[in-house]
Amino acid sequence: MKKSEKIAIDVITTSDMHSYFLNGDYSSNIYRAGTYVKKVREENDHVILLDSGGSLAGSLAAFYYAIVAPYKRHPMIKLMNAMQYDASGISPNEFKFGLSFFSRAVSLSRFPWLSANIEYKRTREPYFSTPYTIKEIEGVKIAIVGLTSDGLMEREHFEMEKDVQIEKTLLSSKRWIRFIHETEKPEFLIVIYHGGLNQLNKSANEHEQNVNEAEKLMQTLGVIDLLITGHQHQTFIGRNDKTVYVQAGQNAEQLIHVKIDFKKRTTSYELEDIQSQIIDLNEYQEDEDLLDLTFYDRKTVEHWSKEVLTTTDIDAKVGGLTDVITKPHKFTQLLHDSIRLAYDYDISCIHLPISGEKGLSGTITNEELYNAHPHPDIPIDLTIKGQQIKDILEYCYGHIEFSQGELSLTIVDETLCTFWQGIDYIIDMNKKPFNRVTLNNIRLDHMYRVSMTDYCYRNYRQYLEDAVIHETGEITMVELISRNLKNQEYQIQQKQTFEVII
Incomplete structure (x- = not known):
């Protein structure tokens, strides 16, 4: 050179x-x-x-x-x-x-x-x-x-x-x-x-x-x-x-x-x-x-992506965050029904898959299901305390505010909004943040077997440090939802019991 x-x-x-x-x-x-x-x-x-x-x-x-x-x-x-x-x-x-x-x-x-x-x-x-x-x-x-x-x-x-x-x-x-x-x-x-x-x-x-x-x-x-x-x-x-x-x-x-x-x-x-x-x-x-x-x-x-999963139209459309966090909804019920295909316990916990959730409606293809739930979340079988259930709910609803009956402030990632089934709970948005949740059929000092998505577990680990994990599923939530949609006998029947006082 x-x-x-x-x-x-x-x-x-x-x-x-x-x-x-x-x-x-x-x-x-x-x-x-x-x-x-x-x-x-x-x-x-x-x-x-x-x-x-x-x-x-x-x-x-x-x-x-x-x-x-x-x-x-x-x-x-x-x-x-x-x-x-x-x-x-x-x-x-x-x-x-x-x-x-x-x-x-x-x-x-x-x-x-x-x-x-x-x-x-x-x-x-x-x-x-x-x-x-x-x-x-x-x-x-x-x-x-x-x-x-x-x-x-x-x-x-x-x-x-x-x-x-x-x-x-x-x-x-x-x-x-x-x-x-x-x-x-x-x-x-x-x-x-x-x-x-x-x-x-x-x-x-x-x-x-x-x-x-x-x-x-x-x-x-x-x-x-x-x-x-x-x-x-x-x-x-x-x-x-x-x-x-x-x-x-x-x-x-x-x-x-x-x-x-x-x-x-x-x-x-x-x-x-x-x-x-x-x-x-x-x-x-x-x-x-x-x-x-x-x-x-x-x-x-x-x-x-174009494969059709449903034999009949699905009516689980979400009309915005208020639509799902203020009352039981067919879309979140579909998620509860699907996680129970993996672990069929009385109590289940699921979350909103995406921010700006639109849910599912009409004839559903693989692509439409992916757009509604694009993450490979898996179910977890675990035992947690009633206090931990309350803490997780308090976190979500503590970062949300309503004004004159309308959602006015959301400073929480929407995907961290959790929904529980097998629990009868009331959320009073007129109370101070982190003091809004009342669990009617859960004792805070008792232990409960729960099925939960791994996304909920990962993002709420600060509240779940002493939780006992029994097993993690191998089938993703998307696949479990797909099984329900393909089942000709499956119908979404509302079983969630919670009330939000605005």
Whole structure:
């Protein structure tokens, strides 16, 4: 090499792709991204393709390949392998379908999944092999290390806790980045952090502040050249002193292209320039080779999504949050009836599957059921105290206010609204928050066997620390609901007993 030789390296990053590999009405941006990546590779041999995580959950197609056909090779892994990704970060969403599902996806990937702070519980070693990878391009050594927001991991699949632990992001990053600099001596350090930037938050929610720690990483470590963030589904580029930080939105609607120029010195390399830009993929055609690769995968999902589950019309439409939290409702009754297919106890607890719930009505297909309940929640068989039941109800109705009979304030995530059956309870909204619930047939100091969704358990663990878990189900709520809808003899019969005084 000549003394003044320059080396240009292109780093392309995507984020939160959520397995949106269906095309047409379902979006096809991953195929457009493939076209752009090919174009850049034709112009420069030195390309590093990265993803910040969140590619395996969050869409109808992702649900199909994780729950309905988990034995098939995941099309998203096919696409990422074909596009020659160099590494991916790890999002908490990767664990949404369980540890074994994600582990299988990792084993089929021809690129590493990186997270320094997801560890074996016993040994505290990185769970997914090495937490970093080294790319050496014409003598320039580039280190890529992965981190996952420990705050985001708090409410994910609790069953993996016997094998996996999540170390604090900042603590882990200090240890590993110091190790990388001392042992690898890279010319350039890239950190893939699946967490966000607080400056992109539109709310002052304390939990969100705790899970988006990108600024803390830059301020505390001070040795990051490029920080790739995720989770917030926004597209953003910025600079903090010497650190360039980027976020590439979601679903491959856009991507970030970072151009890095090095100049060779006698025995070293000098970072000469780094520029980042947002790429709008609407200007690019779909990659035909990638479309051919997933042709049958897409057709399979499309066929399944249109399958009709019901023989008669269903009347379980939800007309807004007030419709379900003020009185018993057919949609929540359907959820109670479905969880009882797994554990048929007198008391059951379910939650609203999504915010802005619309329920189900008319003829129901797999796609419509997924839209109403898009999460792979499973039932849990557990024993809890009457006081814990009251505490959970108080939390929800303590964060809701009514004015002149109308819902006026909701500062609780709607999916944390719980509904109980087998309990006769009254909620008086005229009383002070956290003192509104009266349980008529439950004693606070007695123990009760309950069936509950794992989502309720994970999000109300602060009230369920001494709960006894007997068993966790293997069949998701969506599958249980589907069984009821397919049953020609099934009819929704209201059995809930609660009253809300406004």
